[in-house]
Amino acid sequence: MPTIEQIRAARALIGWSQKDLADHADLSQTGIARIENGTNRPNSSTIARITSAFDKADIEFIGENGVRKRTNEVQILRGKNAMSDFLDDVYETAVRYGAKNKPTEVFLSNVVHQNWIKWMGGERWKNHTDRMTRDKDLMDVRIIVKEGDHNFPTTAYSKYKWIEEKFFNEKSFYSYHDRLAFLNFGEEELTISIMKQPDFAKGYRDLFLIAWNTLAYDPPLK
Numbered sequence: 001m002p003t004i005e006q007i008r009a010a011r012a013l014i015g016w017s018q019k020d021l022a023d024h025a026d027l028s029q030t031g032i033a034r035i036e037n038g039t040n041r042p043n044s045s046t047i048a049r050i051t052s053a054f055d056k057a058d059i060e061f062i063g064e065n066g067v068r069k070r071t072n073e074v075q076i077l078r079g080k081n082a083m084s085d086f087l088d089d090v091y092e093t094a095v096r097y098g099a100k101n102k103p104t105e106v107f108l109s110n111v112v113h114q115n116w117i118k119w120m121g122g123e124r125w126k127n128h129t130d131r132m133t134r135d136k137d138l139m140d141v142r143i144i145v146k147e148g149d150h151n152f153p154t155t156a157y158s159k160y161k162w163i164e165e166k167f168f169n170e171k172s173f174y175s176y177h178d179r180l181a182f183l184n185f186g187e188e189e190l191t192i193s194i195m196k197q198p199d200f201a202k203g204y205r206d207l208f209l210i211a212w213n214t215l216a217y218d219p220p221l222k
Helices: 006-015 017-027 029-036 044-056 082-097 112-118 122-134 198-214
Strands: 059-062 066-069 074-078 104-111 139-146 158-163 172-176 181-187 190-196
Touching: 006 017, 006 029, 006 066, 006 082, 029 044, 029 074, 029 198, 044 059, 044 082, 074 082, 082 104, 082 112, 082 172, 082 181, 082 190, 104 158, 104 198, 112 122, 112 181, 122 181, 139 198, 181 198, 190 198
Parallel strands: 104 139, 139 158
Antiparallel strands: 059 066, 074 190, 104 172, 172 181, 181 190
C-alpha cells in the first residue's frame, strides 16, 4: 500500500495533478485530495485503483518511501482484468501518439477473437470496439488470423488477412507504438507480457509487414 508521500511523489514524477490521478483511477478529485491531506483513509479497492493507474503510467513504489518510473521493462498482467487493462493501454497509447496524417501502427498476429471476447467480457468488449471505431483515423490496425476464420468483429476499424494454418498458433503477438506484447491464453488463466522496447516493437512490425505482403492474403468474399 503506497503512503501519502509516495502518492504525491508519484504524481510529481509524471506531472499529474490530483484531477489527472482521479481521472486515471476513476475516482473523484475530492477523494484524492482527502487521501493526500489525511482526512480520508482509503479502502483496499480505492488503493488498488490508484496503484493500477500509476502502474499503467510505468510508476512503481519501492518500500515505504521510494517511487520510480520503469524504463524498458516487461510488465506482466494476469487475472480477470488483464485483458481490459491491456486494451485500455492499447487504446490510450494509439490515441496519444496517433494522428490522421501519421496513424499509430497497431499490428496483431495469431489472433483468435473468441479468446479476446472470453477474457474481456461482452460489455467491456463492446465499449472497447466502440472507442476504437470512434478514433479509427488515428490508428492503422491490421490483424492476421488463421485461414478459414470468418470471425471479423473489428472490421469497423481493422484490416484482416488470412495466413495458412501451418504458420499459425494461438500465441498472440500485439505491437503498438513502442510496445510489443505477448498474449498466452490458457483454459483458466491469461498472461499478457508487455515489453516497452521501441526497437523490438518496430522490428516485429517490420516482420509483420513482410508476412502481410507476402504470406498473408485477403479472405475470399462469402
